Amino acid sequence: MTSSSFFPPQRTLMGPGPSDVPARVLAALSRPTIGHLDPLFVSLMDDIKSLLQYAFQSDNALTLPVSAPGSAGMEACFVNLLSPGDTVIVCSNGVFGGRMIENVKRCGANAVVVEDEWGKPVSVDKVAAAFERHPEANLLAFVHAETSTGVYSDVAALCALAKQHNALSIVDTVTSLGGMELRVDAWGADALYSGTQKCLSCVPGISPVTFSPAAVERIKQRKHPVQSWFLDMQLVMGYWGGESKRAYHHTAPVNALYALHESLLMLKEEGLEAAWARHQLNHQALVAGLEAMGLEMAVDAAHRLPQLNSVRIPEGVDDAAVRSALLNEFDLEIGAGLGALAGKTWRIGLMGHSSSARHVLICLAALESVLHDQGAKIRTGLAQAAAKAIYAKG
Amino acid sequence: MTSSSFFPPQRTLMGPGPSDVPARVLAALSRPTIGHLDPLFVSLMDDIKSLLQYAFQSDNALTLPVSAPGSAGMEACFVNLLSPGDTVIVCSNGVFGGRMIENVKRCGANAVVVEDEWGKPVSVDKVAAAFERHPEANLLAFVHAETSTGVYSDVAALCALAKQHNALSIVDTVTSLGGMELRVDAWGADALYSGTQKCLSCVPGISPVTFSPAAVERIKQRKHPVQSWFLDMQLVMGYWGGESKRAYHHTAPVNALYALHESLLMLKEEGLEAAWARHQLNHQALVAGLEAMGLEMAVDAAHRLPQLNSVRIPEGVDDAAVRSALLNEFDLEIGAGLGALAGKTWRIGLMGHSSSARHVLICLAALESVLHDQGAKIRTGLAQAAAKAIYAKG
Numbered sequence: 001m002t003s004s005s006f007f008p009p010q011r012t013l014m015g016p017g018p019s020d021v022p023a024r025v026l027a028a029l030s031r032p033t034i035g036h037l038d039p040l041f042v043s044l045m046d047d048i049k050s051l052l053q054y055a056f057q058s059d060n061a062l063t064l065p066v067s068a069p070g071s072a073g074m075e076a077c078f079v080n081l082l083s084p085g086d087t088v089i090v091c092s093n094g095v096f097g098g099r100m101i102e103n104v105k106r107c108g109a110n111a112v113v114v115e116d117e118w119g120k121p122v123s124v125d126k127v128a129a130a131f132e133r134h135p136e137a138n139l140l141a142f143v144h145a146e147t148s149t150g151v152y153s154d155v156a157a158l159c160a161l162a163k164q165h166n167a168l169s170i171v172d173t174v175t176s177l178g179g180m181e182l183r184v185d186a187w188g189a190d191a192l193y194s195g196t197q198k199c200l201s202c203v204p205g206i207s208p209v210t211f212s213p214a215a216v217e218r219i220k221q222r223k224h225p226v227q228s229w230f231l232d233m234q235l236v237m238g239y240w241g242g243e244s245k246r247a248y249h250h251t252a253p254v255n256a257l258y259a260l261h262e263s264l265l266m267l268k269e270e271g272l273e274a275a276w277a278r279h280q281l282n283h284q285a286l287v288a289g290l291e292a293m294g295l296e297m298a299v300d301a302a303h304r305l306p307q308l309n310s311v312r313i314p315e316g317v318d319d320a321a322v323r324s325a326l327l328n329e330f331d332l333e334i335g336a337g338l339g340a341l342a343g344k345t346w347r348i349g350l351m352g353h354s355s356s357a358r359h360v361l362i363c364l365a366a367l368e369s370v371l372h373d374q375g376a377k378i379r380t381g382l383a384q385a386a387a388k389a390i391y392a393k394g
Numbered sequence: 395m396t397s398s399s400f401f402p403p404q405r406t407l408m409g410p411g412p413s414d415v416p417a418r419v420l421a422a423l424s425r426p427t428i429g430h431l432d433p434l435f436v437s438l439m440d441d442i443k444s445l446l447q448y449a450f451q452s453d454n455a456l457t458l459p460v461s462a463p464g465s466a467g468m469e470a471c472f473v474n475l476l477s478p479g480d481t482v483i484v485c486s487n488g489v490f491g492g493r494m495i496e497n498v499k500r501c502g503a504n505a506v507v508v509e510d511e512w513g514k515p516v517s518v519d520k521v522a523a524a525f526e527r528h529p530e531a532n533l534l535a536f537v538h539a540e541t542s543t544g545v546y547s548d549v550a551a552l553c554a555l556a557k558q559h560n561a562l563s564i565v566d567t568v569t570s571l572g573g574m575e576l577r578v579d580a581w582g583a584d585a586l587y588s589g590t591q592k593c594l595s596c597v598p599g600i601s602p603v604t605f606s607p608a609a610v611e612r613i614k615q616r617k618h619p620v621q622s623w624f625l626d627m628q629l630v631m632g633y634w635g636g637e638s639k640r641a642y643h644h645t646a647p648v649n650a651l652y653a654l655h656e657s658l659l660m661l662k663e664e665g666l667e668a669a670w671a672r673h674q675l676n677h678q679a680l681v682a683g684l685e686a687m688g689l690e691m692a693v694d695a696a697h698r699l700p701q702l703n704s705v706r707i708p709e710g711v712d713d714a715a716v717r718s719a720l721l722n723e724f725d726l727e728i729g730a731g732l733g734a735l736a737g738k739t740w741r742i743g744l745m746g747h748s749s750s751a752r753h754v755l756i757c758l759a760a761l762e763s764v765l766h767d768q769g770a771k772i773r774t775g776l777a778q779a780a781a782k783a784i785y786a787k788g
Contacts, residue, residue: 003445003662006438006655008428018648021427029649030424033415033597035727036403044400051397052787067599068462071644072624102623197645203427205461205599205647227621229468230495248732250465252600254412254422256650261400268397333429338642 011327012354015335016147016308017175018197018204019351021259025202028262029255036048036252045240045252046260050109050311051264055177055200055272056192056392062342063146063210064240065260066193070174071123073189073193073207075103076231080189081139081215084108088139089130089167091158092124095339096150096172102134107227111347118340121303124161131165131327134371136231140169144288145176147198148338150310150347151303152180163188168215174198177208177305178267179279179351187329190215196256199279199307202263264351279306282355285390286348289364292386293371295377298345307355309348310341314384317376325373330366395575397454405721406748408727408757409543410702411569412591412598413745415653423657429486430646439634439646442556445658448624449571449588449594449666450604451539452578458634459606459654460587461647467587467601470625471496471564475533475585475609477618480500483524485516485547489733490566498524498535501621506531507761512734515697516547518555525559534563539570541689542732544741545697552636557582562609562615568592569728570660571602573673573701573745584609587709590650593673593701595746596657600650657746673700676749679741679784683758686780687765689771692739694748701749704735713737719767724760754781784786 013020034041040358044218066073078100082088086109090100093116093244104111110335115128122142123176124202131137140162145152155171162169168190176182179199184192211219211233219226219233226232230250239249267275283306290311298310313319319336323346326332335347348363364383371378407414443562444455451478460467472494474480479502484494487510490619498505506528508520516536525531535555549565558565561583566763570576573593584606591598605613605627613620614628620626624644633643659671677700682692684705692704707713713730717740720726729741758777765772 003441005422005659005661006425006441006652008425008434008652010426010427010434013427013429015429015431017645018427018429021649024650026424026426028399030406030420031400031402032420033412034405034589035407035409035412037409037600038405038721038727040402046396047400067646068466068624069644072462072466075624099623100468106619106621106623117720160691163462195645197427203647203649204430204645205650218505225500228469229493230462230469250463251411251589251598251776253463253597254416255597256599256647258400258402265397265399326431333432 007333012332012359014349014354014359016331016347017351019201019349020268021201021203022353024266025259025262029259031205031258033254036254041254044257046262048257048264049240051261052208052210052267055264057182057186060184060210060212062237065237065257066207067203067250068191068207070207071099072193072231073209074099074172076195076209076233077191077227078103078107078292079226079228079231080219080233081168081170082107082109083222086139087102087112087134087137088135088141088307089114089134091128091142092179093115093120093122093149093151094143094146096143096146100139115276117148119149119151119299119307120159120367121151123156124154126250127158127161129380131161137165137337138167139165142171144182144226145173145305145308147175147308149341150305150308152176152297152305155189157189162340168218168370175305175308178275178306181276184210196260199352200263201265203256205337206253206260230367241313279350279355282350282353282360283309285357285387286350286360287361288390289360289383289387291366292379292382294377307349307351309349310345310348312345313343314376317371317374322374326366326371332366357391405727406726406753406756408743408748408753409727410741410743411589413595413743413747413748415595415597416658416660416747417594419653419656423597424651425652429650430648435648436640438651441739442603442651442655442658443634446602446604448662450578450727451576451580452604453674454604456610456631458630459602459651460603461644462601463599464589464601465585466625467603468493468566469622470499470603470627471585471587472501472651472704473620473625474613474627475562475564476501477616478663480533481528481531482519482535483508483528483531485510485521485536487514487543487545488512488537489515489542490537490540494504513693515545516552518548518551521552521555525555528690530558532561534561537566539567539574539699539702541569541702543698543735544693544702546570546699549576549583552601553582559634562612569702570698573671574699575670590654592745594657594661596654597650600647600654604655626692671751673744674772676744676751676754677703679751679781680744680754680757682784683754683777683781686773686776687762688771701743701745703744704739705742706739707737708770711765711768714763716768719764720760723764726757726760
């Protein structure tokens, strides 16, 4: 045990999250702690709620940050909307769909699994067929932006299908919120959870969630108590307002919420559409550069996430050695493949503050240098120009 | 909505938590975020684990910070150790014992409740009688330091009783860890959870937990899956090590863990026994000052928490008006009474960094000034000298 203060290096974070946290957000994080029942903190909570409604493009009254990471936000959606014996259609096309199945089982509900290949979007047709076979299903759960593969699915179409079958929808937007088009109310989604450490570029540890009036109604009507006390939205609602007087539930993570507030404010200042466009532009520049180098994207252009780029690891290249060299020589973190894609892909994040021309150009330069050192067959000297050509077009 | 950056005032935090966070911890909090799978972060995790073992006075291998507040730490203990149908003896002498009962019910287990008056410790005799009546009970749950009342109970005696009846123990140490004697291994406690925002003087949001080998064995032997995926210790163990290779579970709250590490380091530098003694000394000085002013403590001297001082609100004094004036005039937060004690007591915290002579003297001065303004019948001009006399004795 070292038993001395920890001074982290200044990394450039281009993995699947956390993304680079702007100095402005870190400064907010370290402001003096005040009490979680302080009147000034209570008004900050209201402000955070409004900013989250903007980020989610929703008027949902029940919109708040769960005081725990995205996987707790996922669990909050399932334990509040499911009762034992319910049937849920769960779409699995990557790690996080698989985690949803686990959540359904632990609620004592039945999961009807719609499988799609890793790297492909959720098939709307297969989901429609599942609803035909299981008219008793009262919930559809799927991932908007699969962080494990770099693929997005069609939220609007899937939520419409759920509505048509009188089912509610749970949508994982951990990696999508703030980085690509997401319109909760217009698309008719019912319960969504996200994370702070991806396209919001806040520190990890908090999970924004939002529940539609129909979802709230189901929570209010439930007969079986929510199995989690900590995540029981009936209780959390009392703490986060909506009711007239705040009831103490738990101690909010005060400083993390300073940081979340600041990151949401930055998103609002930029404008949501502008942020989506920025993520798209930097994605195109990165892809142009990678392809100029001779690397191949792992996902079809039609379903690629702009904020998380899955790249095939070239034949004969040592995955771990490349990532270590990037980290040690360039202080640059990119992500390994997850689950079935381990050793087959890298995941390059362009999320939030890490979605910038600077990040794209540094990543291309570092990757070219390291791959060249490792003897990989790549084309050198072309990537920067290819990326810059995209920026020139704008 | 204000939509501008939030700049909190510099409060003096003497409520039931959060306590004042030292500048050194806030500085650690805002260091650059690195990836949660970064090798440097993984070694920080090991260091945090060792420091937590020191704070808990335990060699338990399964010792780690849950990535969520104390109420999630509580839930982690219950959902991992209980299976449906189990019988649990739960001691209730305040708000947090009541919350334990809720946790037991939501696990589908049976709670045998041992009630003690709010403001009194848990009766060891009543617990012994409950074990006699319920030999099937396989768990005893109680609160070491009841934050709602300011009372402590006898952990060593209660854990010995549990052992004698082949039951495991769950002990709430949210408010005790770092602020008063707690010896997990010597006292034979099995599962304990705490919070970061009390006597550790770290920011709120994280819950240190520790599980004895016997508790780990029960977790390994369980047949019914843990109802929470996020809090399933079998999975969390894989992430926090103990096994050879770390398995991804969730994204750790990186920056909050920088802060926790720093606060644990400060505790180690001071020394645990020295920290306990400091809490005791400041408590005595505060009590001397309050009594010199003519105020009465709400808890018998034999069971008073040094870190959370329950004081009776004098007849005719407006509780909320006093707390508002303290906050508005002195930027000083003290706690209101909770539950059955609302309006009857104040809770003055001397926790962690907020346990200092400076805090004691400021609090006495501010309280005297505000109570005088409110026309309360108090003796003025005596409190400071009474407190200083305690410090002079040392």
